[in-house]
Amino acid sequence: MYLLDGICKVFNGRTIAVRELDLKIRRGEWVALIGPSGAGKTTLFRLLNFTIPPTSGTLLFDGLDNRHLSGRRLREVRRRIGTIYQQHNLVPRLQVVHNVLSGRLGTWPVWQAVRSLIRPVEVDLAADALRQVGIADKLYERTETLSGGQQQRVAIARLLVQDPEVILADEPVSSVDPALAAGIVKLLIELSQTYHKTLLMNLHSVDLALAYFPRVIGLKDGMISFDLPTAAVTDEHLTALYAGSQTEVAGEEIFSRAERSFARSCQPRLTN
């Protein structure tokens, strides 16, 4: 599904977020990504959903090289990838039905999108998605009246309606009560299993990663620290992953001479 070879992402010519990363994700896999703050997890997800281009290296999605994707072809690829974020990205004042159906916007013509805002079309689709995430009764509620966990379920229902091949869940439970977090992780795994989706989840909780995923990748300083079947992950791996990762002095990032020279070696191909 994904093949990454020597991927680098450097921001502003100096902040190396991802460095020389090689990675293979097979179709239908469920993979958890863990690592300290600033390790490059979100940047990696933004590369994987084609929001930002790599500075250098090769990124293949289902055999398609990102260097050859632009315009309509890029939009088509993006539609095949659904991302769910910590902050839900829902419109709070809209009824739940509209937020769920926004998952269809990539496939609707503009006139249908506008019409649906006045009188929702494909309501059955939204209702079915809400039933699958366990909040069927919320269809016509105003989204802002729902709890954080319920809003995350609305975001998952929107994903179901979008029906992507890959789900990238970027810290989907960070703003949810810890007691509800496991339920949401489980739900995403169950839906991925039922609908044969590839699932990548970026998690702050090591416990959730180890409890629910067969493969865990530890990312540190933009590099893969380990990439293992869950049963092979030891305390030593985890200690090494989180040890001494803070590289900030009075809010200033340490930028050594070696890092500067590495940043230069990642030849920018595109801006961003």
Ligand SMILES: Nc1ncnc2c1ncn2[C@@H]1O[C@H](COP(=O)(O)OP(=O)(O)OP(=O)(O)O)[C@@H](O)[C@H]1O
């Ligand atoms: N748009 C950007 N412009 C400049 N620097 C950026 C940008 N996005 C990320 N970075 C930097 O890239 C590095 C990796 O950030 P990223 O958000 O990917 O880490 P993360 O592992 O997701 O962290 P967290 O767990 O705290 O969300 C950090 O040093 C960050 O400041």
